[in-house]
Amino acid sequence: MIARFLLAVGLAILMVISGTTSYVYLSSRQSRAVAAPQKPTDPTPRAQQFTLPGTIYLAQSGALYSFSAGRFHQLTGEAGWTQPALFPDGSQLLAVKRSALFSDVYVLTRFGNVTSQLTNNQAPARSRWDTGANAWSFYPRLSPDQRTLYMSYDGPKAAGNGYFNVVMEVWGIPLGGQIRQGRSWTTANDYTGGDMQPLPLPGGGLIYTKYSYDSNANRVGQLWYTNRAGSAGKALTSTGANCAQPALSPDGHNLAMICNYGKQVSYLTIASWNGSSLGPLQTVISDQLVAQPIWAPDGSGIAYLAPGGPAAPFQLWWLPKARYAPPPPPVPSPTPGGPHNGPAPTPSPTAAPTPPLVKPIQLTTNLGFDATSSLAWSG
């Protein structure tokens, strides 16, 4: 009898343990699809051991990070930081610090220390119902001579309560100057969101993304070019291509961008650039949701953000140059043995070898970069 009693007690204990374990185990389980992104500086998973030249600056969860030699370094706290951009001489960073009602542009060292605040967009509420006196500044860039700050800016707004047409225009202000010293370079279309992502060009002028309505009343993005403040400018891409996020190659002869052709896709697209117009659009990647392309400073490829899996957060990817600029086919060498006097040999009908498709390389996993934040890359 004692043996049976002991057995029963043992079984009861075993059942409690296994039942509790089962419950606790299931509670701790979570599919990868819903797992929160890790911090880039977490020891695992490490970025792939793939060394890119220079240092890439990017944003996640309101913090800026640098990525060099396969390692991430956190530059700022998680305090609304986004959209880093390098000074043209590579000495410092511009970045946006975003709050609930406004955002401002700051200068930071390459190690993330704030050295100055370039805009002051905070404004007192005009009433309980009207916080519209605040302003947003996004996508800051410096002119090549480092004397003018360009950014998307939605102020100043003279209109008061009930003014719904909030649009961004590209503004240029002297670096270190006040907003009243600046002026709008573009004229935004009403109720579209406006003009974003200015890209100052070496020879003066700007490329930027302009949002407008197409003939079917869908809102679309287009790359535009303007060579001076206030000029009408011209469209570089069609409304049908729906392109945005321009990035100029280091040699200044090519432009990378994303285009979605009105669908829930985002193709990595490149085109040649001659200083005033674009060549034909060439889709380079069409099977990923590509965001924020940026050229390597040495021209060896393009980095970009894209989900690490279906409907997943955005990771850092790298596309070697061979994918979009395959090496030219080899020039046939002369037939050895000197001049041939007989009848010309018939060329064999073999097809030219197809170059192997170069696949993009996923550099990070389980992270969650801010895909609305442009990347910056120093050499």
Place this chain on the structure above:
Amino acid sequence: MPFGFKPGHRARASRRRLSPFRTLTIALLAVALSAAAGGFAYFIPAAVTAFNATAQVVKIPSPSPGGLFFSPSPSPSEAPQSQGAFTVLLLGSDDDSKFFADHVLTQSMILVRVVPATKEVTMLSIPRDLYAHLSTGGFGKIDGAYSYGGAGAAIATVQQDFNVHIDDYIWVGLLGLIKVIDAIGGIDVVTTNPVLDDYYPADVYGGDPYGYQRVAVLAGPQHLDGLHAMEYVRSRHGDLQSDFGRSKRQQQVLTAIRQKAKQLSPEDIPSLAAAIGGELKTSIGLDRVARLVPLAASFDNPDSIRTIVLVPPYTHGGGPGGSVTPNWSLILPLVHQYFP
């Protein structure tokens, strides 16, 4: 012979003493049963939520008395359910402290028709400000139907005005959508343009149901959490198309949620159930939900989902009280085509 020992005792004792094999079998069985019980206990809250949220009984009121209105369409008829097709009315509401419980406006009304055999999905967004005959009587903005008579009134209104047969409804509260998107780990969306709004309601986390806040959802591909997805689909002031533009964004986010839902696994169910607790109601029974999940997963191509927004000339502004006036002569043939 020992004292007290009787013939036959040894045999009975040996029967009572379990063999090691039987002991092991019983132990394994007990462990398996208790582990299953632990797992069952883990899923109980989800099951309770599911039971509470699903199979809601809907009382569809009969059409309001004749003579009060001229209905632009005949009374709804039982549409032939070709190839197992069914129509669901999706309702989305502000359910913050501005409103009494379950007397809320439906900011979003989307008719969804699913044809499993051909894997066709059609989503038709009904403008919230559409000036329509309400099943509860009289005319008004169609978003008021739910507030006057709950889901039944909303269904009856859409059925009688659009001449469609609605099989089921799903209602989601504002916070529910935020929580659901967070519970599934966010969604990937290509936002069409910067959505900027200086007068976005501060009723979710702003602490003032009548206050406003600024929002800026930037354009392009991105991974949205619940709050920012809500800002994207709810803002309408910065949109020339106002509610129509918002309807397009709502359809976009619904498609993204469906895409993400395909990545989930059973272990995510409890957190999902906790997220939707009290924020989701549907007339669809649990058994049908179980059948619909694999069906939803089989729809692979988001571009195959047909989306319809009743922009002009199907509607035009300037109706009473800021409402949108329907052009029934255009709307009804369109609805008949896609919601036969």
